[in-house]
Amino acid sequence: xxxxxxxxxxxxxxxxxxxxxxxxxxxxxxxxxxxxxxxxxxxxxxxxxxxxxxxxxxxxxxxxxxxxxxxxxxxxxxxxxxxxxxxxxxxxxxxxxxxxxxxxxxxxxxxxxxxxxxxxxxxxxxxxxxxxxxxxxxxxxxxxxxxxxxxxxxxxxxxxxxxxxxxxxxxxxxxxxxxxxxxxxxxxxxxxxxxxxxxxxxxxxxxxxxxxxxxxxxxxxxxxxxxxxxxxxxxxxxxxxxxxxxxxxxxxxxxxxxxxxxxxxxxxxxxxxxxxxxxxxxxxxxxxxxxxxxxxxxxxxxxxxxxxxxxxxxxxxxxxxxxxxxxxxxxxxxxxxxxxxxxxxxxxxxxxxxxxxxxxxxxxxxxxxxxxxxxxxxxxxxxxxxxxxxxxxxxxxxxxxxxxxxxxxxxxxxxxxxxxxxxxxxxxxxxxxxxxxxxxxxxxxxxxxxxxxxxxxxxxxxxxxxxxxxxxxxxxxxxxxxxxxxxxxxxxxxxxxxxxxxxxxxxxxxxxxxxxxxxxxxxxxxxxxxxxxxxxxxxxxxxxxxxxxxxxxxxxxxxxxxxx
Amino acid sequence: xxxxxxxxxxxxxxxxxxxxxxxxxxxxxxxxxxxxxxxxxxxxxxxxxxxxxxxxxxxxxxxxxxxxxxxxxxxxxxxxxxxxxxxxxxxxxxxxxxxxxxxxxxxxxxxxxxxxxxxxxxxxxxxxxxxxxxxxxxxxxxxxxxxxxxxxxxxxxxxxxxxxxxxxxxxxxxxx
Numbered sequence: 001x002x003x004x005x006x007x008x009x010x011x012x013x014x015x016x017x018x019x020x021x022x023x024x025x026x027x028x029x030x031x032x033x034x035x036x037x038x039x040x041x042x043x044x045x046x047x048x049x050x051x052x053x054x055x056x057x058x059x060x061x062x063x064x065x066x067x068x069x070x071x072x073x074x075x076x077x078x079x080x081x082x083x084x085x086x087x088x089x090x091x092x093x094x095x096x097x098x099x100x101x102x103x104x105x106x107x108x109x110x111x112x113x114x115x116x117x118x119x120x121x122x123x124x125x126x127x128x129x130x131x132x133x134x135x136x137x138x139x140x141x142x143x144x145x146x147x148x149x150x151x152x153x154x155x156x157x158x159x160x161x162x163x164x165x166x167x168x169x170x171x172x173x174x175x176x177x178x179x180x181x182x183x184x185x186x187x188x189x190x191x192x193x194x195x196x197x198x199x200x201x202x203x204x205x206x207x208x209x210x211x212x213x214x215x216x217x218x219x220x221x222x223x224x225x226x227x228x229x230x231x232x233x234x235x236x237x238x239x240x241x242x243x244x245x246x247x248x249x250x251x252x253x254x255x256x257x258x259x260x261x262x263x264x265x266x267x268x269x270x271x272x273x274x275x276x277x278x279x280x281x282x283x284x285x286x287x288x289x290x291x292x293x294x295x296x297x298x299x300x301x302x303x304x305x306x307x308x309x310x311x312x313x314x315x316x317x318x319x320x321x322x323x324x325x326x327x328x329x330x331x332x333x334x335x336x337x338x339x340x341x342x343x344x345x346x347x348x349x350x351x352x353x354x355x356x357x358x359x360x361x362x363x364x365x366x367x368x369x370x371x372x373x374x375x376x377x378x379x380x381x382x383x384x385x386x387x388x389x390x391x392x393x394x395x396x397x398x399x400x401x402x403x404x405x406x407x408x409x410x411x412x413x414x415x416x417x418x419x420x421x422x423x424x425x426x427x428x429x430x431x432x433x434x435x436x437x438x439x440x441x442x443x444x445x446x447x448x449x450x451x452x453x454x455x456x457x458x459x460x461x462x463x464x465x466x467x468x469x470x471x472x473x474x475x476x477x478x479x480x481x482x483x484x485x486x487x488x489x490x491x492x493x494x495x496x497x498x499x500x501x502x503x504x505x506x507x508x509x510x511x512x513x514x515x516x517x518x519x520x521x522x523x524x525x526x527x528x529x530x531x532x533x534x535x536x537x538x539x540x541x542x543x544x545x546x547x548x549x550x551x552x553x554x555x556x557x558x559x560x561x562x563x564x
Numbered sequence: 565x566x567x568x569x570x571x572x573x574x575x576x577x578x579x580x581x582x583x584x585x586x587x588x589x590x591x592x593x594x595x596x597x598x599x600x601x602x603x604x605x606x607x608x609x610x611x612x613x614x615x616x617x618x619x620x621x622x623x624x625x626x627x628x629x630x631x632x633x634x635x636x637x638x639x640x641x642x643x644x645x646x647x648x649x650x651x652x653x654x655x656x657x658x659x660x661x662x663x664x665x666x667x668x669x670x671x672x673x674x675x676x677x678x679x680x681x682x683x684x685x686x687x688x689x690x691x692x693x694x695x696x697x698x699x700x701x702x703x704x705x706x707x708x709x710x711x712x713x714x715x716x717x718x719x720x721x722x723x724x725x726x727x728x729x730x731x732x733x734x735x736x737x738x739x740x
Contacts, residue, residue, distance in 0.1 A: 066707060135707055139668050141612075141684060142709070224668065224683050263570075289670070289681040291606035291688040298603065299596055306585045313581040317574055324568075372592045373601045376679045380670050380705040449674020451705035457713035462701040464674050549607075556611045558684040561666055563642050563709025 003505060008421050009345030010330075012259045017508035020091075021100050025411045027109055029497075031087030032404060032411075034117060035080050036493055041124070042076035043486040045069070050438065050479025054472035055456045065455035066133045066564060073136030074127060077238075077392070078155055079120050084400050085245045086112065086162045089189040091407055092248070093166050096183035096511055097173040105165040112161025119154025122147045133564040135453060137231060138211070140222045143560030146215045153207045156200050163193040174526075181265055181521050185252045185511060191272035192244040194532060195237060195279050198539070202233025202283070214560060221557025225292050225550045232283035233543065240279040240308075242392055244272065246399035250319045250352060253406070256510035257349060258342055260326030265514050265521040267318050271311040273525065277535050278308035281542030285370045289379050292553055297546045298372060304542055305370040312363060319356070347424025348402040354432050355398035362390030365443070380453075383446025386439045394435045398428060404493055410509040414500035423492035430485030438478025441471040604680040604690050606661075612684035615639055615665040626650050633657040640669040640682050643711035645702060648718065654697045655724045660690045670706035673719070681706065694721040 007013045020028070045068040051057035052065055059065060090109055094101050101109065125147065126132035132148035170186045181187075210227050213219045251268045255261055262268065284301035287293060327338025343349045365387040368374055378384060405424055409416045446452070450468050459465055524530070595601045615621045620637045624646045627635045634656055639646045641664065652658060662671060664682040671688075672679045680688050694700070704715035 064710065066710070066712070069707075133710075139706075142667050224685055228668075228683070287681070288603040289679055291604055291681070291683060291686045292609075295596060295602050295605065299593065302592060303589055306589050309585055310581060313577070317577045321570055321574075367588065371588065373595055373603060374592075376603055376677045379679045380672065449672065449701075449703075451670070451672065451703060453707040453712075454705070455713040457703075459701055459703060459716050460718075462716075462718075463699070464701055553607060553609050553686075556609050556685040558612045558666075563667055 002508070007343065007346050008418065009343035009349070011257045011343035011346040011349055014508040014510065015505035018095055018099060019506055020094065020411065023106065024094060024100050027106060028087050028091045028407065029411050030113055031083045032407060034120070035083035035087065036490065038075045038079035038083065038120070040490060042072050042080060043483055045072035045075065047479055047483040051476050053454065053456050054476040056476050064130065064133060064564065066135065067127065067130055069453060070133050070135050071127050074123055077136055081242050082116060082155060082159050085241065086159060088245050088403050088407065089166060089192065090162055091509065092185040092511065093169050093189045095509055096185040097169040101165055101169055105168050108164045109162045112158045115158030115161065116155050119151045119158055122154065123151025126151060137235070140211060140214070140224055140227050141558035141561050143215060143562055146212065149207055149211050149215055156204060160197060163197060166190060166193055182526060184262065184268060184514060185248060187269055188244070188248045188252070188272050191276050192241065194528065195276045196241045198535060199234050199237035199241065199280050202230045206230035221559050224558050225290065228287060228290065229546060229550060232286045233280065235286060236283045237279040239392065240275055242396045244275060246355070246396045247315055249399050249403055250315070252512050253510050254349070254352060255322050255326065255512035258323065258326040259330065260322050261515045262512045263322060263325065263515045263518060265518050267314065269521055269525045271314050273531055274311035275308070276531055277538055278304055280535065281538045282308060284546060285375070288372060288375045292550055293546050294549060301542050302370060302372045304538065309367060347421050347428060348405045350425060351398040351402040351428045354428055355395040358390045358394040358435065362387065362395055366391065378446055380451055381446035382442040382450045382452050385452050386442025386446055389435060389439050389442065394431070398431065401427065401489055406509055408493060408496040409503065409507045412497060413503055413506050414496055415503040416496065416507060417500055420492050420496055420500060423488055427485045427489035427492065430481050430488060434478045434481030434485055438475050438482060441475035441478060445471045445475070604688050606687045606689040608687035609685055610663055610687055612665060615663060620661060621663060626652065629659065633659065635659045635661055638662045639665055640704065641665040642667065642709050643715040645717040651720045651722060652694060653724055654694050654721050656693065658692055658694065662688045667708050668706050669704050669708050671702060672705040673700050673702050675700065697721045697723045
């Protein structure tokens with residue numbers, strides 16, 4: 001029987017609504033466990049980087065700054081994210097498409113998990129043994145050990161397999177419910193995954209056609225400009241692969257816990273379709289400083305990048321409207337009284353909303369980065385990590401915190417205690433404060449010209465370095481607070497996994513309902529063939545020209561080098 | 565009671581959103597194609613293993629190419645720029661021609677809009693003018709290996725009219 005209770009700050013908690021079969025719980029939990037081990041590894045590297053690049057800590061000679069930086073990027077941007085996303089999308093899709101996967105669907109998901117784990121082990125081994133200090137962008141002709149490239153390949157290809165489970169569950173539900181709109185969560189998971197499959201093709205081509213044969217010595221030289229372009233074909237949409245699951249939580253899960261409703265079938269779906277169309281043909285905005293690509297193509301992709309801002313602006317409106325409607329539903333009447341009705345004392349609400357606030361400067365910074373000539377001012381400066389530590393490392397990561405706080409109790413059958421919640425709130429506050437300091441410092445340092453991805457540099461006493469000093473101190477202080485916040489968060493997660501008391505009734509993973517009177521979505525939104533064709537057409541418009549230029553310009557490849 | 569018309573507000577929000585993005589885009593487009601403000605360019609290619617034998621990189625340095633125009637030919641390799649010191653006249657048109665002889669490097673000069681990628685196999689070009697005399701730091705801003713943070717150069721920009729001063733200390737003969 002479903003019981004409705006009230007959590008911290010009046011949040012709405014349902015219990016015993018749905019319990020996953022044991023074998024499914026193991027599958028989902030396994031993803032969250034690996035994700036958090038990677039998170040732990042990544043934050044240690046992050047703290048050491050924050051202190052050493054600012055001159056407050058001298059690393060022992062056995063650990064290189066660039067080795068830590070590679071570990072930080074791979075562990076957090078690839079491993080932590082991909083495992084969390086796969087776990088979350090599998091969990092929500094299983095729940096909304098009938099309660100569980102079929103055994104073959106589950107096997108696909110397990111196969112993906114094993115492949116991703118094998119890739120992680122290979123990659124981390126290569127990095128820790130200093131054979132792959134090439135950062136998480138692994139630009140050739142820096143030559144990592146082949147195990148690193150195979151590791152990345154396995155993680156990325158492995159991430160395809162849970163997609164098979166998602167697509168199959170979605171199709172199974174559609175066949176059983178002809179004419180009905182698909183569950184919103186499953187629809188969004190499918191849209192996210194279609195985008196991801198197309199986006200990863202770029203880096204898979206780079207790995208399979210270029211990097212791996214070259215790293216094994218079968219091919220003597222590599223076309224560096226083409227490799228970069230293949231990488232960024234993937235390297236920008238990957239940020240939407242991180243972001244879209246957070247949007248799913250905002251659209252589908254959050255309304256349920258504030259006693260609200262999803263007010264439209266159409267808008268959330270339209271948002272995700274726009275991301276499917278515009279996430280990919282924008283990668284050149286990471287290559288504005290590159291030679292060999294005509295200005296017109298850089299401008300075309302600037303234009304397309306600006307289109308991808310629109311679904312986010314749509315999301316801002318919809319999510320805030322949902323909050324306001326829910327607050328008014330609870331009796332708020334004066335213009336801003338609804339804000340006080342929201343469950344701020346519940347970490348599962350506070351975390352994503354803090355994340356949303358950080359997305360205001362984060363998104364604005366993103367528009368600056370994409371603005372062609374303006375990018376010259378910030379390209380490869382500390383501004384850039386300042387930017388994506390707002391978007392990825394705050395907006396997305398704080399939302400993942402909330403997802404984990406729901407998922408782990410729902411899967412372990414333990415209670416989400418008020419102690420765990422208080423730790424969650426403390427983690428959110430520490431993380432937000434730390435990031436405010438660190439990211440502000442990084443943005444300022446970037447405008448003052450300090451480069452990103454650079455160990456502690458004094459540039460032989462150049463005058464500009466003196467102006468960097470106070471901001472470097474702020475950066476380091478922020479990094480320390482972030483590390484503390486991460487430790488508090490991990491302690492709360494470990495508690496929820498292992499020590500929290502058994503719940504009397506298992507917490508239900510919250511899935512919001514669409515308003516009863518909302519008109520059904522037009523069936524064209526589920527005609528995936530059409531949307532994929534449009535996405536491919538946009539990619540061809542954006543990338544055919546640059547690739548022809550790059551591939552016809554030069555036959556001058558570069559031989560492999562190890563420069564670390 | 566305070567009531568909001570959601571569909572109307574949403575339509576307004578969309579108009580503001582689209583209008584803002586369109587304004588930004590038109591600004592960028594006019595700057596790019598009307599005022600010719602671009603980022604790095606360059607279509608020339610080069611064998612990265614034979615940079616030292618390939619003109620113009622066989623003789624890096626500063627060359628006078630017109631009455632008030634100069635070409636700076638620079639080769640980047642781990643972990644130095646060649647030449648690492650140049651003396652340039654303020655106010656003159658400076659055309660950079662650069663490449664890398666090994667891995668990817670970047671060139672940025674804090675306080676200016678110089679921010680370029682150097683990709684082995686390709687030649688990067690960019691044209692700019694240093695308005696203010698002074699000492700400029702030139703640094704590598706793309707990770708290139710263990711000594712990346714040591715990779716730098718120093719460029720001195722001298723006031724216009726001080727031609728004899730700069731040509732005497734430049735590392736290569738002016739004129740080509």
